[in-house]
Amino acid sequence: MRRTSTWIATLITACTLMTPAFAQQAELLERTFSGVSKETTPQAAKADIQNQASQKISEEVIRELIGEDRFTKNKTLLQNKVIKNSARYIPFSKPSNLTQEGEEYKMSVAMKVSLRDLKQMLQENSLLNENDTIPVVIPAISFVDRVQGRSYRWWQPVDKNPAGFLFKEGRAVEEALRNSFQVKNFYVIKPLESGLGASVPPQFQNEKIAGEDAQFFAQYFNAPVLIDGQVLFSKEEKGSNYTIEIRMTATQVSNARPIADVSRKFTTDSGAFETSVDKKMREVLEGTANDLASQVFEAWQRGSLGTSIIRVTIKGAQGLPMMEAMKEKIRSQITQVKNIRERVVSSEGLSYEVDTSASASELAQKIEALDFDGKKLSKVSDAQDEIVLKFAQ
Structure with a gap:
């Protein structure tokens, strides 16, 4: 019991010591794009792939935020008013080394998307609300x-x-x-x-x-x-x-x-x-x-209407800073997650209550794709309203 109490106290301390810089970083969504260009020069190919990355990552994140139907219905408006100005919500872009295979150039681009700034742009154009009709x-x-x-x-x-x-x-x-x-x-x-x-x-x-x-x-x-x-x-x-x-x-x-x-x-x-x-x-x-x-x-x-609560249990204690960082990564990197709260804390692991528009199986897949300081989670089981995961060996 004393060990568990100490563990919980350390968690509270870790949460208290989170810096504003960390909180700001948690609002940045990390995405990577691998592209191919047939431009004739390396400079043109690099610019072409970076433009592809901005376009594709923007489309992917916006679809997750507003849904496929709304995206398709407002594609022209989104292109002209939002994606065309992607520099406002993509503050970081890092390309890899450019390689050439035959007449094609290949390169990957790592980008960070500011969800706060993107949501603001969508809201400015009346595109963020999930319901077209009055509830x-x-x-x-x-x-x-x-x-x-x-x-x-x-x-x-x-x-x-x-x-x-x-x-x-x-x-x-x-x-x-x-x-x-x-x-x-x-x-x-x-x-x-x-x-x-x-x-x-x-x-x-x-x-x-x-x-x-x-x-x-x-x-x-x-x-x-x-x-x-x-x-x-x-x-x-x-x-x-x-x-x-x-x-x-x-x-x-x-x-x-x-x-x-x-x-x-x-x-x-x-x-x-x-x-x-x-x-x-x-x-x-x-x-x-x-x-x-x-x-x-x-x-x-908050986008909570139309969502459901899914319990996410992660087995295996990994240290409190890691567990707190993991919660923030799930919240910030999965756009379908509207909110996440701790519900059960023990020396064996942690259970979260996740407010999400994704199904349990979809949420499990997205969590499994995340990288937690070099570690991955793998699904143990899932039900309609609960997911159990553990750290992969």
């Missing part, structure tokens, strides 16, 4: 009134009159969410206003929307993000005040991954139940909805 969000929030013993869920058939007050508050929540998400370029469906409950099949009219039910709602209403949660009204033990509890979680339905959540508790002024609660709801809904919308938008900006 759609559907709320599925339960309203529970413990004061008068009633509840309301838009996807369950119910007489609106007994739950009239809850229906009214549900409309207010829908409006707040619509306004907050619209500012972030998301579209929130308003099921209560649209009367969507009547179209939900009986087998999906359950109290909680999760698992297969959530998948159905996402597909049926074409909304990849679902907001579930509860708004609860109750009476305080003393006095004539009431409590409002709001809990909402935004989930990426495709992989059941929570991407944002808010939890708030408010106390009303003294007074009649419905009047006091309605007044307080009007005061707090905008801020609560804004918080949730901002979290979802941040996940979208």
Whole structure:
């Protein structure tokens, strides 16, 4: 136990001592291109292969960042506005010795691509966002009134009159969410206003929307993000005040991954139940909805929507500076990796939680291709959401 604790303490120290220069270097993506030229002079051949390298490496990295469909659709714009100005995001280029075989010249070129600068150029030309269409969000929030013993869920058939007050508050929540998400370029469906409950099949009219039910709602209403949660009204033990509890979680339905959540508790002024609660709801809904919308938008900006979490376990302790450098290399050299965090640290190895748009097998192949200070990783096993690797002998 003492050995493991010391190992973890050393890791923390190593992370603390990382210099700004190292952090800046980690943002540079390393790529190598081997080219052939039929130019008649060595000088012309060298320039030709270097231009080929800039073109091909640019195309390769941009495809990884924005996807094949977007790349093909905007190829002319990319060529004229981005690749033509590759010097802005390729700060380092090192050619090998030029060799001649017959009428051909051969040479390899090592380049470093600044992902930060390239992403900035793509963003300037509205090419970085992964979604061409406005993302759609559907709320599925339960309203529970413990004061008068009633509840309301838009996807369950119910007489609106007994739950009239809850229906009214549900409309207010829908409006707040619509306004907050619209500012972030998301579209929130308003099921209560649209009367969507009547179209939900009986087998999906359950109290909680999760698992297969959530998948159905996402597909049926074409909304990849679902907001579930509860708004609860109750009476305080003393006095004539009431409590409002709001809990909402935004989930990426495709992989059941929570991407944002808010939890708030408010106390009303003294007074009649419905009047006091309605007044307080009007005061707090905008801020609560804004918080949730901002979290979802941040996940979208990071490219986390449309990604999944894969656990990457690397067996065999290799020293803490090496393990930290390895994490940074995976993050910086694999463009499909959006984020990487340590989850389990032990004397036997380390497990990461990797946020990525690549599949487990694709991610394993890309990690195996990396060089870690002269060492390579080889795959032991992979599953849908987990990869196990070890250092090759």
